Amino acid sequence: MAPPNDPTSNFPHSLPSKNISDCLITVSSGKLTVKGVVILSDIPRNVFFTPFSKFPISSDASPAVVKRVESRAHMGGFLGFDKAEEPLSDRLTNSLGKFIGREFVSIFRFKTWWSTMWVGTTGSDIQMETQWVMLNVPEIGMYAVIVPVIEGSFRSALSPGADGHVMICAESGSSRIRASSFGSIAYVHVGENPYTLMKEAYSAIRVHLNTFRLLEEKTVPSLVDKFGWCTWDAFYLTVDPIGIWHGVKEFSDGGVSPRFIIIDDGWQSINIDGQDPDADAKNLVLGGTQMTARLYRFEECEKFRRYKGGSMTGPNAPTFDPKRPKMLIAKAIEVEHAEKEFDKAALSGATDLSSYQMKVTKLKKELDAMFGKDDDKEAVPVLGCNDCSCKRAVENSGMKAFARDLRGTFKGLDDIYVWHALCGAWGGVRPGSTHLDSKVIPCKLSPGLDGTMSDLAVVKIIEGGIGLVDPSQADDLYDSMHSYLAGVGITGVKVDVIHDLEYVSEEYGGRVEIAKAYYGGLTKSLSKNFKGTGLISSMQQCNDFFFLGTRQISIGRVGDDFWFQDPNGDPMGVYWLQGVHMIHCAYNSMWMGQIIQPDWDMFQSDHLCAKFHAGSRAICGGPVYVSDSVGGHDFELIKKLVYPDGTIPRCQHFALPTRDCLFKNPLFDSKTILKIWNFNMFGGVIGAFNCQGAGWDPEERRIRGHSECYKPTSVSVHVTDIEWDQTPDSVTMGTAAEYAVYLNQAGQIFLTDIKSDPIQITIEPSSFEILTFVPVTTIGPAATRFAPIGLTNMFNGGGAIQELVYGGAAVKMRVKGGGKLLAYSSAPPMSCSVNGADAIFSWSSDRKLTVDLTWVEDDGGISNVAYHF
Numbered sequence: 001m002a003p004p005n006d007p008t009s010n011f012p013h014s015l016p017s018k019n020i021s022d023c024l025i026t027v028s029s030g031k032l033t034v035k036g037v038v039i040l041s042d043i044p045r046n047v048f049f050t051p052f053s054k055f056p057i058s059s060d061a062s063p064a065v066v067k068r069v070e071s072r073a074h075m076g077g078f079l080g081f082d083k084a085e086e087p088l089s090d091r092l093t094n095s096l097g098k099f100i101g102r103e104f105v106s107i108f109r110f111k112t113w114w115s116t117m118w119v120g121t122t123g124s125d126i127q128m129e130t131q132w133v134m135l136n137v138p139e140i141g142m143y144a145v146i147v148p149v150i151e152g153s154f155r156s157a158l159s160p161g162a163d164g165h166v167m168i169c170a171e172s173g174s175s176r177i178r179a180s181s182f183g184s185i186a187y188v189h190v191g192e193n194p195y196t197l198m199k200e201a202y203s204a205i206r207v208h209l210n211t212f213r214l215l216e217e218k219t220v221p222s223l224v225d226k227f228g229w230c231t232w233d234a235f236y237l238t239v240d241p242i243g244i245w246h247g248v249k250e251f252s253d254g255g256v257s258p259r260f261i262i263i264d265d266g267w268q269s270i271n272i273d274g275q276d277p278d279a280d281a282k283n284l285v286l287g288g289t290q291m292t293a294r295l296y297r298f299e300e301c302e303k304f305r306r307y308k309g310g311s312m313t314g315p316n317a318p319t320f321d322p323k324r325p326k327m328l329i330a331k332a333i334e335v336e337h338a339e340k341e342f343d344k345a346a347l348s349g350a351t352d353l354s355s356y357q358m359k360v361t362k363l364k365k366e367l368d369a370m371f372g373k374d375d376d377k378e379a380v381p382v383l384g385c386n387d388c389s390c391k392r393a394v395e396n397s398g399m400k401a402f403a404r405d406l407r408g409t410f411k412g413l414d415d416i417y418v419w420h421a422l423c424g425a426w427g428g429v430r431p432g433s434t435h436l437d438s439k440v441i442p443c444k445l446s447p448g449l450d451g452t453m454s455d456l457a458v459v460k461i462i463e464g465g466i467g468l469v470d471p472s473q474a475d476d477l478y479d480s481m482h483s484y485l486a487g488v489g490i491t492g493v494k495v496d497v498i499h500d501l502e503y504v505s506e507e508y509g510g511r512v513e514i515a516k517a518y519y520g521g522l523t524k525s526l527s528k529n530f531k532g533t534g535l536i537s538s539m540q541q542c543n544d545f546f547f548l549g550t551r552q553i554s555i556g557r558v559g560d561d562f563w564f565q566d567p568n569g570d571p572m573g574v575y576w577l578q579g580v581h582m583i584h585c586a587y588n589s590m591w592m593g594q595i596i597q598p599d600w601d602m603f604q605s606d607h608l609c610a611k612f613h614a615g616s617r618a619i620c621g622g623p624v625y626v627s628d629s630v631g632g633h634d635f636e637l638i639k640k641l642v643y644p645d646g647t648i649p650r651c652q653h654f655a656l657p658t659r660d661c662l663f664k665n666p667l668f669d670s671k672t673i674l675k676i677w678n679f680n681m682f683g684g685v686i687g688a689f690n691c692q693g694a695g696w697d698p699e700e701r702r703i704r705g706h707s708e709c710y711k712p713t714s715v716s717v718h719v720t721d722i723e724w725d726q727t728p729d730s731v732t733m734g735t736a737a738e739y740a741v742y743l744n745q746a747g748q749i750f751l752t753d754i755k756s757d758p759i760q761i762t763i764e765p766s767s768f769e770i771l772t773f774v775p776v777t778t779i780g781p782a783a784t785r786f787a788p789i790g791l792t793n794m795f796n797g798g799g800a801i802q803e804l805v806y807g808g809a810a811v812k813m814r815v816k817g818g819g820k821l822l823a824y825s826s827a828p829p830m831s832c833s834v835n836g837a838d839a840i841f842s843w844s845s846d847r848k849l850t851v852d853l854t855w856v857e858d859d860g861g862i863s864n865v866a867y868h869f
């Protein structure tokens with residue numbers, strides 16, 4: 001920890017401004033205060049504050065955004081610091097002041113790529129690489145957020161200091177790019193609502209930096225409303241066309257056709273330094289084995305190029321053994337464990353490593369034998385050949401033919417995405433293999449990453465370096481990849497490994513400048529080749545991506561990977577890692593959701609915690625997709641999330657943690673249940689998830705289990721936990737005098753209002769409850785109280801109601817989906833009709849009114865339901 005700078009009280013802490021008296025935030029006498037309440041104290045004399053209104057606005061933001069920012073300018077401003085008396089540096093650290101005994105919630109990078117939540121009560125509790133911190137100020141019913149930002153060629157992050165101090169580190173990533181002072185290196189904003197606060201803060205930063213756009217300014221890809229399948233956990237690097245085909249077919253046969261697929265890592269043409277520069281790396285299986293490999297051509301690898309059009313639709317279509325990927329993966333895991341034993345022995349100082357090496361060699365030979373030889377397989381002509389027969393062969397083979405056959409056979413398949421790393425492949429682009437200027441750059445980690453978790457990906461990338469295409473050719477790199485993919489029928493990409501740019505920025509003007517070049521090229525290519533929306537960002541949870549790379553990108557991952565078990569072998573990790581994943585997603589959405597559509601990632605429908613994940617995906621507000629192995633499905637579970645046409649009843653907002661969870665620890669305090677809120681068109685939802693059992697350990701610098709916390713836990717849920725004022729459409733629902741509440745898992749329904757006692761629930765570990773709150777309306781001459789709940793056979797049944805009209809003594813609804821439609825009704829209706837025909841309904845003494853709906857494909861699964869009272 002760096003010591004704080006010497007505080008003093010006789011230095012001017014703010015620049016002169018005619019608007020300074022209007023700002024709620026003041027800095028004087030070494031204190032930052034809001035309405036007389038001290039937020040930070042012992043502020044060093046070289047730190048100063050400038051109200052937002054002091055900065056001129058020159059932004060391409062929409063008029064609505066600019067107007068909103070201007071109207072709230074008095075709520076925020078920038079902190080800067082001056083070290084003019086010290087030598088210029090590429091990495092400057094300074095205290096912003098201290099706080100002790102004040103609750104905070106924050107987001108920090110626990111790996112290069114991934115961020116998660118952390119809470120505490122003092123500046124010294126903050127973790128390295130913190131992206132923002134929100135302070136609770138209950139004395140005046142307010143909250144304050146501090147967001148480190150970008151200034152010039154420097155990006156910044158917060159870190160812990162001694163004695164409660166909050167440190168800020170500004171770094172360029174290049175020893176050639178140096179500075180001594182900053183005028184606006186951190187933004188501070190205050191407000192009475194924590195969710196509005198985050199929206200206002202990131203809106204102000206958007207207008208100030210003018211380098212990114214907010215989610216509200218962009219269009220999201222259509223897949224957010226659909227169900228999909230990702231190939232990663234199903235095959236890892238063994239993915240091939242035959243396996244993909246059988247996977248999609250199995251979903252279709254099971255009644256839940258995916259509307260999009262993501263062909264993950266394993267389709268590219270990559271090889272390893274020292275091997276044949278014109279041939280694919282052989283027999284790769286697990287993630288890690290490919291991380292030193294480099295892209296050597298933009299087209300698909302040989303196993304995809306060999307695909308012949310129509311081969312899967314004819315009478316002699318090749319079969320697929322679903323056991324084969326599992327066998328290969330199991331053997332590859334043996335190899336990985338043997339290599340770890342070798343490394344451990346070497347580190348221990350063992351002098352004779354021959355037995356370890358023999359074991360590794362033996363297992364690798366066994367793995368190669370399982371793959372078999374492919375010398376007798378017919379190859380297709382190399383792209384670019386001018387011979388007519390070659391052109392016909394290329395047209396009817398490879399990725400183009402495969403994508404065409406998939407769409408031709410599986411009619412609902414709208415999108416086919418493929419994976420690639422930001423620099424091309426994990427190891428970049430192989431020098432001399434393409435028309436681009438690429439060279440292998442050794443990797444250098446910033447000191448801030450020393451406080452993060454050990455990561456195999458980082459170790460492997462450092463081992464091999466990155467084949468970096470010169471940033472001046474970033475436009476060409478992405479257009480070369482994407483124009484080819486678009487031409488063969490690929491509609492989007494999942495871009496991964498985004499933050500390795502900061503490892504190789506020394507020669508290229510630093511991390512901000514290299515990021516601008518690469519993200520600029522990616523933005524142009526996305527607009528040109530994928531309709532401006534066809535990109536999912538991943539491994540990107542650091543502020544320079546969000547501040548520099550999201551002018552066009554509108555969707556991205558908000559959690560670490562779905563781990564079906566602890567990669568370190570802890571059997572408890574099968575369970576506790578699942579709760580950790582939900583915490584990542586829920587709290588990261590607080591800031592990422594201002595800029596991109598949060599994507600909660602895939603999961604496996606046959607996992608031990610599959611239902612737990614499914615419940616969260618149902619109300620997360622983003623796409624739903626799985627990574628099931630062929631033959632490994634729970635179709636009944638999937639159907640609680642997905643309509644037969646592959647669309648989903650998606651919530652209207654992105655899910656966020658409730659206020660009473662913000663400054664708590666839902667992972668290992670033994671008492672806090674994660675609650676997330678969201679909206680449907682005609683009601684609100686609360687999901688309560690028992691995530692207790694694991695969390696970040698600052699001493700061990702890893703996420704570890706807390707089995708003592710893995711137990712049933714009680715929670716209180718109230719209708720006011722839903723933030724009804726966060727969207728224009730939900731405001732009116734928040735003023736209802738009474739609500740019907742339905743507990744999806746318990747099957748209970750009853751009435752509540754804002755004065756009612758909270759609902760008390762006890763939730764088992766790795767379990768959940770979803771509560772739907774719907775305003776009650778009084779209708780008809782008998783003053784019947786009525787509230788439509790939705791389809792009880794779906795986790796987010798309220799999302800199935802697409803239209804609702806009250807008129808006189810009638811209620812009319814348009815409902816998508818088949819199953820049992822539930823409503824609260826204080827009395828039975830006189831009649832019910834579905835699609836104009838009389839329908840049999842059921843009404844019980846506990847006020848449950850139900851009618852069965854049938855999915856009719858020709859009507860798009862829509863039923864017109866009418867009740868008359």
